[in-house]
Amino acid sequence: MNRISFLKRALLLMLTGLAACQSPQSIKPQALVANIVEQDQSLRGRQTQQGNETDDFLSEYAAVMLALHQNPAFQAQLTELDIAQADLQLANQISNPSVFYAFGIANKPYRYAIEFPLEALFLRPLRLKQMQSQSTQTQLQLMQTGFSLVRDTRAAYAQAVVSQEKVIRLDEALRVNNTIARLAKTREQLGDSSAQDSLIAENELLLIERDLQSAKIEAGIAHTQLMHMLNHVDDKRKLSLSDALLPSCSAEDISQLKSAAIASRADVLAADAAIEAVKEKRRLNELNWLAPAAIADATSGQTNGHVLAPAIRFYLPIFNQNQGQVERVDVELVKALHEAEATKLKASMDIQVSHLKYQRDCQEWQQLQTALLPNSLKVIHDAETAYQHGEIAYLGVLESSRKYLNLRLRETQLKADMILSWSDLMRSTSIPQNLTINHH
16 A cells, blocks of 8 residues: 555656646737837837827827737737747646546456656657747747838838828929910910920920829828728828938948847847757657656456556557658758748848948938039029029029929928838847746
């Protein structure tokens, strides 16, 4: 009976200890979104503005936050965190012992056996490591997806605002071209110009009318796309781009950006986590074929009653030692290594391309602000002065105004281009922070 008592106590102590272990927790969707907001410099600096929202105005910050919390596609992807948590729970789960009971006979009233899989002791940590690496990979991939959503929302918001401003600019240009066409027709009737000049002015007017009609449709499309991205289809609030949203065009050291991002970018870290998961999977497949089990057997014996005898069961590696699964995992490891290298190359390309686009847009913006627009205003002033002195016709003033409005139209679109290139650069160089798995 001492042996039976010892076996019972040992089994009870082992099961109690294993059951007391809590499952490691994956990061929650709300915490992941908070990490994305904390990582983004612009969002982090403007969190205090959330209370300034009104019923008739939707800021860029509010639009980005709505996208992070309500975008249907992103919310569907965030469920991967719950799946990762379920996988962690499954890996942490202790296999139930099995009980065999046979109805008694005259010389043996009790015939039973209790079997407990020993893999719960030494394979469970390997399964947990594999699932933890996969969970980390999922979290990092979703972080990068979140950064991309922030970039896309900013670009959609900027395009929606710019498309409305474009309508205003084209409406101004239409009025100027309408006046030019009318004056050209009058000069033709007076014999001061040819019919060809009048026809050119009329064609310019028709082109502006066409562009204005297209711009109104594009404005509706851009607004609709933004609201569907936010899952606010019927939202009619106004949008506005403040000067604070325009990038400062500060100089960025591309070498520092590359070294920091490639070492810590979310998708690069996710690729590294995938490699670790495959390595842990290989260690697991090298051992899980054995499947040993501890058994307390009372199915035989010459003495009536409970006669428990210790036993062990395991598979004999005669025909295979799980080489097929191990070989498959080796191939998966090679694939993961190649994918990690490809991810690093893509990250490097993303940084360089987005940096070059950002520099291009900044150079054009600076040229527009410092030279083209001031020079164009000076041309208008000179034309007005010449007209007042009777040196040129009023048509010359209108022509200079039309060219100025074309520059303002380009300035409007360049705002969206700059925000897109800056947001793309920030997405390419985003470094996740505070991304950990809680172990208990």
